[in-house]
Amino acid sequence: MKQIHNIVLLVFIIFIDVSLAAKKSRKDPVVSEEDAVAWLNKFGYNPCLNSAVQCSLSFPSLMEEYQKRYRLKVTGKLDDATKKQMNRPRCGIADKPVALNAAAITTSKWTHSSLTYSLRGFPTQLSQTQTTNIIREAFQAWTDHVPLRIEPVCSTCSANFTINFFREEHSDAYAFDGSGGTLAHAFFPEDGRVHFDKDEAWTERLAWF
Template sequence: MISALWSAVFLVQLSCLQGAPIFGGSFNFSLDVQGYLHNFGYLKSNGSAPIIPSVNIFSEAIKTFQQFAHLPVTGQADEGTVKKMAAPRCGVSDAAVNGLQRFVLGGSKWPDKSLTWAVSSYTKQLNESVVDAQLTKAWKVWSDNTNLTFTKAAKGQTPNFDIFFAKGDHKDGFAFDGKGKVLAHAFYPRNGRIHFDEDEIWAPSGRPERDGTNLFQVAAHEFGHALGLDHSKVETALMAPFYRYSAKDDILTKDDISGIQTIYPLGKTADIRLAESSLD
């Protein structure tokens, strides 16, 4: 990733060339905007190396992010945009940015209806039984709306989904960034890896947001990716990329249900019909 300092200097140089500021307003810039746009799919990369964009391409990438994040579309990295980029979120790329659909499919699925999970490395912040209970609850969100079942793997059994908590570089090519920003990430079928950032403060469901990040809610989001869903453009959807605390257990919107039932149909067309006008 290009360093935040280099990126800031580069972007200021671009704004001078353009004759108008890329950064709008007067605020303390402390986020690598260009790196963020590369990391989450708004700017192209050559393998792991970001491609330096032109002023117009950079501005269009900001506009696309602003549209996806339901912000005023200015084409500038203004204060509201930078604050949104710094908000806690999922580490999976926003692959839906160039699509028109209300939910986006990851392009793969699990062939079996009975799937297993296990935690290979628990967080040190909560009892293992508490973690298991929250993960079981998160799997139930999806099993209640599909013909899939999810059970904890028996000791010695190889699970479909391997869940673990880790800090920083955990050898999957997508290092965590410390407390805040990226909370967790998951891989699409049939990879099965689901990772949570141990630098976050994790709380069981039912506790206020100020006490920590809701494990149940984040887990349910990542499980959606592990089942084949990409990020949703619907701001209220569970599969939207940004963390939004909810005290509810019933956290799927019609958009989430439409997406998962398109991948794993219940067998009746009526079960997956959801007109856009009826979506949350």
């Protein structure tokens, strides 16, 4: 049996795109070049940001890289189409991760095929029963098609996946930003933490961002 790679990120994508949908709102939209630079820095587009050597890139070059990635018209400018794309709700993981995370993408894996998950928090808009069912169905979508068992355990039990809802700073390096913007993030195996922004307006409807 092949070892299972990156299951935590794949399950996280199901949560965001299929099971738990969030209304499209944002309290701090990208409206200026200054906003766009902060956004590009946050999501990995500026390799000079933490460079140990002298390094600088122009705003148009950073913008062109972003536009190419999202198949937008490459203008090097913060045009309306680019603003619209930047202001969409999204995953909190950088599009262009630093070298350490890039290595983790290709090397992180679960060492066994029988896993557990613990649901340790809930959104304010959905009942605990609704949320529990949504999470169960999301994992079921994977276990129906891959040689993997993922079973629920109690909220205080040790588990491979720990799923929770937090606001703003929450004891990791990826603070949430309120309604809109970053929706959630997850950590590579064998960490297994999956965090959702509790300030989002979570619903049960299907949504594709």
